[in-house]
Amino acid sequence: MERKYKGIIFDLDGVICHTDRYHYMAWKNMADGLGIYFDEEINNRLRGVSRMESLEIILERSDKAYSDKEKEEFANKKNELYKELLNEMSEKDLDKKVKDTLDILKERGYKTAIASSSKNARLILSKLNLIDFFDIIVDGNDITHSKPDKEVFEKAGIGLKLLPNDCLVVEDAASGVEGAKRAGMDVAGIGDAKGIEDVSYSLESFEDLQKYCI
Structure with a gap:
């Protein structure tokens, strides 16, 4: 055949x-720092989505308007924490x-x-x-x-x-x-x-x- x-x-x-828990922990840390509600249901919406698009989904819960520079800083902060958590992987x-x-x-x-x-x-x-x-x-x-x-x-x-x-x-x-x-x-x-x-x-x-x- x-x-x-x-x-x-x-x-x-x-x-x-499976690195979902690392993503969740990093995004949760970033969102908490901004006073934005974030849970596992929102985290599920981020699967397969780019970092900046994920950030935009999280910021939907915020009443504040952020500049592109600020958004870049938020995304970078999340990624640095995520990479730290990935160091636990083997x-x-x-x-x-x-x-x-x-x-x-x-x-x-x-x-x-x-x-x-x-x-x-x-x-x-x-x-x-x-x-x-x-x-x-x-x-x-x-x-x-x-x-x-x-x-x-x-x-x-x-x-x-x-x-x-x-x-x-x-x-x-x-x-x-x-x-x-x-x-x-x-x-x-x-x-x-x-x-x-x-x-x-x-x-x-x-x-x-x-x-x-x-």
Whole structure:
């Protein structure tokens, strides 16, 4: 049977690893400092969204108007705290089933890429000892538009030298699913994205990928 896909493009946070609690703690610290209400429900709206767009969502709760310079300072403060928290990460934060599945997909000859809106993707991958595993890494430093724009997925596909219909994207957020579909790629949904109507496959666990990538 002819293989349907040649490359697999992964979102990072929520798919390969989970850094939600670090994001939450950093944004919460920043919001508390400004006297702005912030909770986990608001935090969920930030998934797959760029740093500055995330900040704008948080500032919706504020009655004050902030300058672009102030907003940049707020975002930088959050990111510095986030990076401090990331220093706690190590290979122990990489689920063994995830690593085993990645190894199996590589053994089967699939090209692999990371497509993340995060500007800290390379730092996280280094902490997980995965920085050299993927053929291509496209993150927030390489794109102008964050998800649900298709840019990050198109760049990953181009980097892999594959056509869109040769790629399968693995995503956990609605914004990522939308962006991948806009790029003309099939999507395997995991976590919160597994129930989205547009996904090609719903994954109960990461290792389910092995069933669709023979």
